[in-house]
Amino acid sequence: xxxxxxxxxxxxxxxxxxxxxxxxxxxxxxxxxxxxxxxxxxxxxxxxxxxxxxxxxxxxxxxxxxxxxxxxxxxxxxxxxxxxxxxxxxxxxxxxxxxxxxxxxxxxxxxxxxxxxxxxxxxxxxxxxxxxxxxxxxxxxxxxxxxxxxxxxxxxxxxxxxxxxxxxxxxxxxxxxxxxxxxxxxxxxxxxx
Numbered sequence: 001x002x003x004x005x006x007x008x009x010x011x012x013x014x015x016x017x018x019x020x021x022x023x024x025x026x027x028x029x030x031x032x033x034x035x036x037x038x039x040x041x042x043x044x045x046x047x048x049x050x051x052x053x054x055x056x057x058x059x060x061x062x063x064x065x066x067x068x069x070x071x072x073x074x075x076x077x078x079x080x081x082x083x084x085x086x087x088x089x090x091x092x093x094x095x096x097x098x099x100x101x102x103x104x105x106x107x108x109x110x111x112x113x114x115x116x117x118x119x120x121x122x123x124x125x126x127x128x129x130x131x132x133x134x135x136x137x138x139x140x141x142x143x144x145x146x147x148x149x150x151x152x153x154x155x156x157x158x159x160x161x162x163x164x165x166x167x168x169x170x171x172x173x174x175x176x177x178x179x180x181x182x183x184x185x186x187x188x189x190x191x192x193x
Contacts, residue, residue: 008090018042056118061122079144089152092153
């Protein structure tokens with residue numbers, strides 16, 4: 001599955017053939033087809049594995065965030081790192097296939113729902129931490145996800161880290177304004193010292 005994700009990231013869906021996946025994984029094509037009915041099954045299982053690992057990371061981040069506290073800035077940074085570390089680029093490879101292939105789409109929907117549940121765990125942790133309305137937090141943070149996806153899509157043709165850092169800094173300011181209870185709590189902590 002790692003070999004499949006590597007190929008999707010490095011070469012794209014169209015160039016991730018079953019023989020190439022087998023070669024990259026260091027197994028025979030027969031061994032590969034013994035475990036998977038075909039290329040689509042390999043890709044579906046591999047994408048599901050990637051999303052499951054990402055979801056586990058989201059849950060760990062949410063638990064840590066709740067235990068130690070944290071800021072909305074940390075969440076924005078985490079989302080940027082998570083999405084720019086192959087996840088979004090691989091997503092850009094399989095989304096067009098899911099759009100046109102109902103079976104592939106149906107196989108991926110449960111995994112994507114789990115991924116969104118992981119995101120929701122982070123949003124819920126932020127709501128609890130800041131005392132903000134959970135529905136409002138979901139709106140702000142899902143908007144953040146959409147913004148980050150768009151920014152990362154732009155990295156395909158624009159290699160300009162300062163450009164993206166500036167936008168992320170601007171967005172962090174916007175997100176911070178959505179959680180005044182958090183700022184008040186931080187001010188009380190600083191004032192108490």
